Amino acid sequence: MASYERRKVTLKSSDGEEFLVEEAVAMESRMIRYMIWDGLAGDVIELPGVKGKFLSMIIDFCKKRVAWAAGGDGTLEGLKSDFVKVDLGTLIHLSAASFCLKTNDLVDLTSQTLANRIQGKTIDEICRALNPEE
Amino acid sequence: MQSKARIYADPPLHSDQFDRIPDSIVLLILNKVADVRALGRCSAVSKRFNFLVPLVHDIYVKIDRVVTVDGDPSDESLNLSSPKPRNLFSHLLKLVLFTILKPFHHLRNPSSGNKPLLPQLSHHSPAQVLKNFTQIRNLHIELPAGDVGTEDGVLLRWRAEFGSTLQNCVILGGTPIDRKSNLFDQDPFPAAEDSGSIPESFYTNGGLKLRVVWTISSLIAASTRHYLLRPIIKNHPTLTSLVLTDSDEQGTLSMGAEQLREFREKPLAASASANRTQVPASNMKLRYAPYLELPGGIGMQGATLVAIRPSAEGSSAGAAVASSGGGVSNGGGRKEAEAFLNSSFDGPFRAAVKMLLKRRTYLLEMNGF
Numbered sequence: 001m002a003s004y005e006r007r008k009v010t011l012k013s014s015d016g017e018e019f020l021v022e023e024a025v026a027m028e029s030r031m032i033r034y035m036i037w038d039g040l041a042g043d044v045i046e047l048p049g050v051k052g053k054f055l056s057m058i059i060d061f062c063k064k065r066v067a068w069a070a071g072g073d074g075t076l077e078g079l080k081s082d083f084v085k086v087d088l089g090t091l092i093h094l095s096a097a098s099f100c101l102k103t104n105d106l107v108d109l110t111s112q113t114l115a116n117r118i119q120g121k122t123i124d125e126i127c128r129a130l131n132p133e134e
Numbered sequence: 135m136q137s138k139a140r141i142y143a144d145p146p147l148h149s150d151q152f153d154r155i156p157d158s159i160v161l162l163i164l165n166k167v168a169d170v171r172a173l174g175r176c177s178a179v180s181k182r183f184n185f186l187v188p189l190v191h192d193i194y195v196k197i198d199r200v201v202t203v204d205g206d207p208s209d210e211s212l213n214l215s216s217p218k219p220r221n222l223f224s225h226l227l228k229l230v231l232f233t234i235l236k237p238f239h240h241l242r243n244p245s246s247g248n249k250p251l252l253p254q255l256s257h258h259s260p261a262q263v264l265k266n267f268t269q270i271r272n273l274h275i276e277l278p279a280g281d282v283g284t285e286d287g288v289l290l291r292w293r294a295e296f297g298s299t300l301q302n303c304v305i306l307g308g309t310p311i312d313r314k315s316n317l318f319d320q321d322p323f324p325a326a327e328d329s330g331s332i333p334e335s336f337y338t339n340g341g342l343k344l345r346v347v348w349t350i351s352s353l354i355a356a357s358t359r360h361y362l363l364r365p366i367i368k369n370h371p372t373l374t375s376l377v378l379t380d381s382d383e384q385g386t387l388s389m390g391a392e393q394l395r396e397f398r399e400k401p402l403a404a405s406a407s408a409n410r411t412q413v414p415a416s417n418m419k420l421r422y423a424p425y426l427e428l429p430g431g432i433g434m435q436g437a438t439l440v441a442i443r444p445s446a447e448g449s450s451a452g453a454a455v456a457s458s459g460g461g462v463s464n465g466g467g468r469k470e471a472e473a474f475l476n477s478s479f480d481g482p483f484r485a486a487v488k489m490l491l492k493r494r495t496y497l498l499e500m501n502g503f
Contacts, residue, residue, distance in 0.1 A: 095163070096155045111159070115166030123175045 009036075010044040011059070017052030018044070019059055028062035030102035049100040054093050057083070058101065084113040091117075160186055168194040168274075170263060191271040195260050196381075197278055261365040272375045273366070280384025281355035282348070289434075290348055293386045293478040294356040297396035299414050300444060302471070303356060304478045306486060307348050308437035313427070331494050332422050341422075345438050349418065350503075352385065353442070358410040359387045367397055386478075414444040418498040421490045428482040439490040441475055443467070445499070 007023040011032075026045070027033040035041040047055060061083050068074060083106075084091060091114055098106035118126055164186060167173055170193055177187035260275055284290050287309050294303040336342055359378050367373060367389075374391040389397065402411060419441045426437045475487055 092155055092159075096159050099156070099159050099162075107162070111163045112166050114163045115168070118163070118167050118176060119169060119172045121175070123178045126176065126179045 009041065011055060012044055012046045013050055013052035013055045014048045015052050017055070019052075019055065021059055021063070022066075025059065025062045025066050028065065028103055029058075030104065032101065047101070050097045051093070054090070054097040057086075057090075057094060058097055058103065058106065061106070062103070080109055084109060088114070088117060157182075157186060161189060164190045165192045168192050170195045188266050189269045190267060191269055193264065193267060193270050193273050195263065195273070195275045197260065197276065199278060259365075261369060264366060265369065267370070269372050270370045271372055273370070273373060274377045274379070277359075277378065277380040280380045280382035281358070282351040282384065284348070290352065291384060291479055291483060292352040292356065293388075294353075294360075295393065295474070296356070296360045296387060296389055296411070297393035298400040298402060299411055300353070300357065300360075300416070300442070301393065302474050303353065303442040304475050304487075305349055305352050305440040305442070306438070306479060306483055306490075307345065307440075308426075308434040308486070310428075311433050311435060313431050313433045332496065333424065336422060341436065345420065345422075345440065348438070349440050349442070353413050354410065355385055356387055357413050359385070361402075361404065361410040363387075363389075364402065367394060371398070413503050415502040416442050416444050416500050418442050418500055420496045420498060421493045422496075423490060423493055426486055426489050429485050430482045432482055434486055437486055437490060439475075439487060441471065442500075443471065 008020050009023050009026050009032075011019045011021060011026060013019075023036065027036060032041070032045060035045065050058075061079065064072075064079050065076070068076060068079060083094075086094070091110055095107065095110035095114060098104075098110055160183070164173065164176060164183075167176065168190075173187050173190060173193070177184045264270065264273075280290075282290055282292075284307075288307065289310050290305070290307045292303065292305045295301045363376065363378065367376065373394055376389040376394065378387040379385070404410070404412060421439045423437045424435065426434045428434055472491070475491065476484070478484075479487060
């Protein structure tokens with residue numbers, strides 16, 4: 001069992017980008033964790049619901065969080081606030097990606113941040129930021 | 135699942151990308167937005183938001199101002215700065231409208247070009263404002279100010295739970311003082327005088343009378359708020375939690391799922407004046423300390439805790455007796471009652487409640503009104 005932490009797995013985004021990560025990092029995603037536990041994951045896990053750009057950001061956060069939990073420096077709050085220092089559009093995508101991957105605390109973090117940002121804005125500001133269909 | 139490889143340019147966000155975000159995420163975000171005015175703005179952002187906003191579960195309504203209806207010639211002149219409780223209550227009793235920005239006013243209507251660009255201040259009741267929301271579960275309404283006027287420096291806090299009628303109420307009152315700037319070099323109330331019982335002076339200097347006024351005022355405030363909630367409870371059968379607070383943090387009225395169910399099943403008893411719920415005949419337990427030292431460097435003079443529960447029907451526990459220790463109560467409800475008291479207030483006031491609970495209890499009986 002000790003060797004499983006070192007095992008690596010490849011995560012493949014919807015647009016074909018591949019990321020080689022340690023299993024421990026990948027398992028921050030509940031979806032991936034259950035796939036691995038149930039023996040449904042091969043060496044490459046396809047994630048059709050998540051684009052490479054956002055998958056990369058989430059993987060980056062998970063790597064940092066695993067390192068922090070193992071006794072790294074910095075604070076979890078700091079990690080989280082850095083994660084959400086992005087524009088509104090990216091934040092929405094990160095929220096959807098976290099939801100897809102079932103990294104629940106990222107879902108809460110991104111949706112709360114989004115809610116806080118929407119709170120203070122006028123309609124036009126929200127529209128411009130989201131650029132929705134008319 | 136489709137596996138097309140597509141390469142997107144970096145932002146701006148294209149509408150088809152946004153469409154890919156599932157409704158559940160959008161709803162999750164809208165639920166955290168919670169503020170009804172912000173939600174109103176969101177509903178004007180797109181057709182999809184317009185469809186989703188009314189489905190939000192968690193809503194917070196902050197009321198800016200409270201205005202009265204015109205026209206009743208028998209209105210007393212309403213002086214909000216008057217400390218007398220009675221003026222404030224007649225004001226509340228005649229209350230019908232609240233001033234709140236109409237959240238759905240912003241719906242874009244290109245055909246009517248003369249719609250003003252700036253939101254107009256218009257009078258709408260919370261019930262009207264909430265009309266379009268069909269799935270509310272948790273509702274928090276904040277009034278602009280506390281209802282009970284008190285003398286300068288006096289702090290009054292109450293918390294009440296209601297079903298069809300009052301179930302539980304706790305009131306904490308006293309005068310907070312800053313211990314650091316205390317003019318007395320010593321404890322203003324030396325321990326020798328504090329035997330745990332209420333001193334005679336309490337009765338003679340109007341202390342007891344004042345506290346009765348606090349109690350009645352708070353109960354009237356609570357039952358008026360409860361009465362005002364009727365249309366909201368009626369229109370939103372999905373409600374499981376309703377909390378009504380004020381920005382002064384004076385009073386909190388709460389109704390949970392069980393209590394809301396009871397409200398819907400049992401008819402409401404309005405009082406004679408028909409503007410508030412009837413307060414049932416109740417037992418009151420009063421505890422008093424001339425002076426309390428609280429955490430955070432403050433003290434409280436004349437600290438009083440009053441715990442009110444409706445009398446059980448046919449209970450023999452009703453005689454107005456000054457009893458010692460825990461007083462008379464039915465055993466089963468006692469733990470719940472204590473839990474309610476202990477969790478009602480925060481910060482130094484929670485400590486004040488703890489200290490006051492150790493003191494002698496005085497039992498009073500009150501008729502319904």
